[in-house]
Amino acid sequence: xxxxxxxxxxxxxxxxxxxxxxxxxxxxxxxxxxxxxxxxxxxxxxxxxxxxxxxxxxxxxxxxxxxxxxxxxxxxxxxxxxxxxxxxxxxxxxxxxxxxxxxxxxxxxxxxxxxxxxxxxxxxxxxxxxxxxxxxxxxxxxxxxxxxxxxxxxxxxxxxxxxxxxxx
Numbered sequence: 001x002x003x004x005x006x007x008x009x010x011x012x013x014x015x016x017x018x019x020x021x022x023x024x025x026x027x028x029x030x031x032x033x034x035x036x037x038x039x040x041x042x043x044x045x046x047x048x049x050x051x052x053x054x055x056x057x058x059x060x061x062x063x064x065x066x067x068x069x070x071x072x073x074x075x076x077x078x079x080x081x082x083x084x085x086x087x088x089x090x091x092x093x094x095x096x097x098x099x100x101x102x103x104x105x106x107x108x109x110x111x112x113x114x115x116x117x118x119x120x121x122x123x124x125x126x127x128x129x130x131x132x133x134x135x136x137x138x139x140x141x142x143x144x145x146x147x148x149x150x151x152x153x154x155x156x157x158x159x160x161x162x163x164x165x166x167x168x
Contacts, residue, residue, distance in 0.1 A: 005098040005126045006151055009048055021046055026053035026069035027086055028078025035086040043097050054083050054103030061131040080107045084123040091124035100127035100153065108141065117144040127151035135167050
């Protein structure tokens with residue numbers, strides 16, 4: 001990846017005086033076969049970046065709607081390798097819209113941090129948002145992601161202190 005799709009998109013939006021529309025959808029919900037068509041429909045409807053949820057069996061940081069989406073996706077057979085396959089299939093027709101994977105650290109560790117980042121890069125993923133990875137724990141995953149040109153996006157919530165924001 002020579003130039004980041006995320007950076008390019010955000011710079012273009014800034015130049016146009018626009019904010020980014022970044023919809024979230026759980027990969028595999030309502031079923032795995034719908035993931036790629038839904039991603040294209042989001043772009044057709046105006047999405048600037050797609051946040052694609054990696055379904056996880058214990059999505060404790062998600063609300064009930066996203067939890068049920070993850071449950072349906074898993075019940076339908078969605079897996080982390082299939083999420084990456086969906087991104088690769090999406091890239092066949094869309095090489096410009098940034099895709100950020102959102103999820104939890106356990107499946108990434110189970111696949112192997114380096115292997116996951118290599119497969120994510122090969123599929124055309126642009127960024128990672130792992131809601132249960134505090135900055136103090138990032139280590140090898142962040143190094144592997146940065147080496148492969150993947151943005152690592154950290155979470156901050158309204159009560160986050162200024163000191164914590166500097167760490168993030």
